[in-house]
Amino acid sequence: MSTTEPRRANVGARTDQAPEGVNLGADNALGWVTFAGMMIGLVGVLNLIYGIAAVGDSKFLIGDTKFVINSLHTLGWATIAVAVVQGLASLGIIARVQFARWLGVAIAFVNAILQTIMLPAYPWWSVALFLVDMLVIYALIVHGGKEDS
Numbered sequence: 001m002s003t004t005e006p007r008r009a010n011v012g013a014r015t016d017q018a019p020e021g022v023n024l025g026a027d028n029a030l031g032w033v034t035f036a037g038m039m040i041g042l043v044g045v046l047n048l049i050y051g052i053a054a055v056g057d058s059k060f061l062i063g064d065t066k067f068v069i070n071s072l073h074t075l076g077w078a079t080i081a082v083a084v085v086q087g088l089a090s091l092g093i094i095a096r097v098q099f100a101r102w103l104g105v106a107i108a109f110v111n112a113i114l115q116t117i118m119l120p121a122y123p124w125w126s127v128a129l130f131l132v133d134m135l136v137i138y139a140l141i142v143h144g145g146k147e148d149s
Contacts, residue, residue: 032143033101036136037093040104043111043132044086051079054121075118082111093140101144108133108140 054076085107092100112133115126 029143032139033093033096036104036139036144037090039132039139040086040093040108040136041090043108043129043136044083044090046129047079047083047086047111050122050125051076051083054079054118072121075114075121078114079118082107082114086111093144101140105137105140108136112137 054072056076085103089100089104089107093104112130115130115133119126
């Protein structure tokens with residue numbers, strides 16, 4: 001092919017197809033599961049800080065709000081307990097332990113409920129953690145069962 005001859009465009013070529021022998025689905029699943037493990041670990045650390053702030057009567061939490069279940073102190077201790085389980089689930093998910101995947105789904109669900117209960121204390125923070133929990137649940141359920149290749 002000379003430099004003066006125009007190049008033919010691959011009009012019918014699809015760019016989403018992988019070369020033979022390459023499985024893009026497993027790489028995508030691996031990325032989602034890694035994302036879920038890292039995010040559940042990050043949310044666990046944030047929940048630990050958030051729980052300590054709730055138990056310690058921090059000034060950035062709205063302390064005079066009325067909660068459906070007990071008080072800010074009780075919810076702070078519940079958040080600390082959830083954070084510990086999230087940390088363990090994160091380590092297991094990153095190590096590709098199947099039980100940790102289901103533990104991650106369960107604890108993300110529990111944390112989503114806890115965040116909706118804690119909405120009056122710090123609304124935007126609770127909504128952000130709720131959305132991360134939904135992404136973690138999606139990643140672990142949809143992509144967690146795919147085998148690595």
